[in-house]
Amino acid sequence: MKITTNGFLVLAFMGLALTAQAQETDEALASKDTTASANRVKLDGIAAVIGDYVILESDIDKTLIDLQNQGASTEDVTRCGLLGKLMEDRLYAHQAVQDSLLVSDDQVNAQSDAQIQQLSQQIGSVEKMLRYYKKPDMESFREELFEINKLRMLSEQMQSKIVKEIEVTPEEVRQFFYRIPEDERPVFGAELEIAQIVKQPEAPEEEKQKVINTLKEIRQDVVENDGNFRVKAILHSQDPASRPNGGFYSITKETGFVKEFKDVAFSLREGEVSEPFETIFGYHIIFVEKIRGQERDIRHILMIPEIPQSAIDKAMAELDSIRQQVLDGKYTFADAALNFSDEKETKFDGGLLRNPVNFDSRFELTKMDPSLYNQVRNLKDEEISRPIREDDPRGGAPKLKIMKISNRYDEHKADFAKDYLKIQELALREKQFKAIKEWMNEHIEDTYIHVNEYNRSCDFANNWVKE
Structure with a gap:
């Protein structure tokens, strides 16, 4: 049984196409696409209309370049396939507006600002970025990026709404698995179970108080003197994700922020500033x-x-001592994690790490986060690493840890009992895909759709060419 999510996953387009490249790519796509006429004259006309959205021929070219800029393989990509994906995204976005799933301009601008910062850092400067994307000024670059991001965010909201309430029961998981012929059951790659003991060095009280006093001064200036909070966030905040946007986030109670942050945010009235x-x-x-x-x-x-270097050195020494006590047999690794680790998420489970994708304890080697893989790749069974320093990409305090591979699992064909969580994930994905397909068929019938004559011969996955 082939499990697919085509039409469900949204392409996160971050790049903007270059005009010169688009012309070259158009020729390459036309030569690959079996539906393209050999003597067809390419014009930047309307490829399709979905509700209120128009897709130009050049949009298809730009999409291919976006994929190439992100390093995606385009070997099997056709013009018809890209057009179909663009139509799907616009149908989601069109229906999101109809269902009042609105995205605020501030949310879109925050996303665009973060992307501009990332792109300018990768390329070297804002000026180089504008030259690279052949944009005359930042305003035109922002306008195009704004439209791309708004459509993407509307599309994501609509897809999330469609699948939000979908769940699978244990019986559905069982039926899904046993419907797959035994010789076609998925093969799961080699996996590891990893445990760690963490020490988190702390800043001294005088450093904490210094930060608190600074924040109180900023708050006082905003509250009493109408100071601009956005400007102060740009100048002072150490959150790299939101600092360029003046500290902006749009959140609900379901947003994946820590509880303490959300508790404060939802205790304030509009216009208030917290302590x-x-x-x-x-x-x-x-x-x-x-x-x-x-x-x-x-x-x-x-x-x-x-955090002073002396606190980091102290944590390193503590981990060296814990490691030696485990090697000497005074503690098992699990007992040492329970007694000494500062990481609440793992210490009560013997230090065992959980895969953030499905909360399983196993990490498939080919899908592991590269930084985690690099930390354990040379560890042998029962070996305990020397203390490792892991810096926080958000600018927070570093953490120090020792690590151990608890179990190794060889590549194997799916087993219902041993691989239940992975099979459950596949069953859920199939059920979500079916829901998306049903939604798509229903709304294609109810939405104004026009595909131009050059593209009507495409073999689309969906019934875009209504008779």
Whole structure:
């Protein structure tokens, strides 16, 4: 049984196409696509219309270049396939607007700002980025990126709504698995179970108080002197994700932020600024900019107390001592994790790491996060690593840890009992795909759709060419 999510996953287009490249790519696509006429004259006309959205021929070319810029393989990509994907995205976005699943301009701008920062860092500067994408100025670049991101975010919201309530029962998982012929059952790659003991060096009290005092001064200036919170976030915040956007986030109670942060954000009225408070990331103040039902637009400033090298050295020495006690047989690794680890998420489970994808304890080697793989790739069975320093990409305090491979699992054909969580995930994905397919068929019938004559001969996965 072939499990597919074609039409369900959204392509996160971050790049913008170059005009010169688009012309070259158009020729390459036309030569690959069996539906393209050999003597067809290419014009930048309308390829298709979906509801209120128009897809130009050049949009198809740009999409291919976006994929290539992201390093995706385009060997099997055809013009018809790309057009079909663009039509799917626009149908989702069109229906999202009809269902009032709106995306605020602030949300879109925050996403665009983060992408501009990332792109300019990768390329070298804002000026080089504009030259690379052949944009005359930042305004035109932002406008095009804004439209791309708004459509993508609307599309994602609609897809999330379609599959939000879908679940699979144990019986559905069982039926899904045993419907697959034995010789066609999926093969799962080699996997590892990994355990770790973590020490988190702490900043001294005087450093914490210094940060709290600074945040109080910023708050006072905003509250009493109408200081601009957005500007202060750009100047002072140590949250790399939101700092370029003036500390902006749009959140609901379901947003994956730590509880302490959401508790404060949802305790404030519109226009209020919180007192300084602490989370695992450091100290924050929050400004509630706007409340829209269950959604809040907030800005925050994160400041992280400085941790002296002496605290890091102390944590390293503690881990060396713990490691030696485990090697000497005084503790098992699991007991040492319970007694000494500072990581609450793993210490009560023998230090065992959980896969963030499905919360299983196993990590498939070919799908592991590269940084995690590099930390354990040379470890032998029962070996305990020397202390490893892991810096926080968000700018938070580093953590120190020792690691051990608890179990290894060879590549094997799916087993219902041993691989239940993975099989459950596949069953859920198939059920979601069926729901998406049914939704797509229903809304294609109810939506104005026009495909131009050059593209009507495409063998689309969906019935875009209505008779």
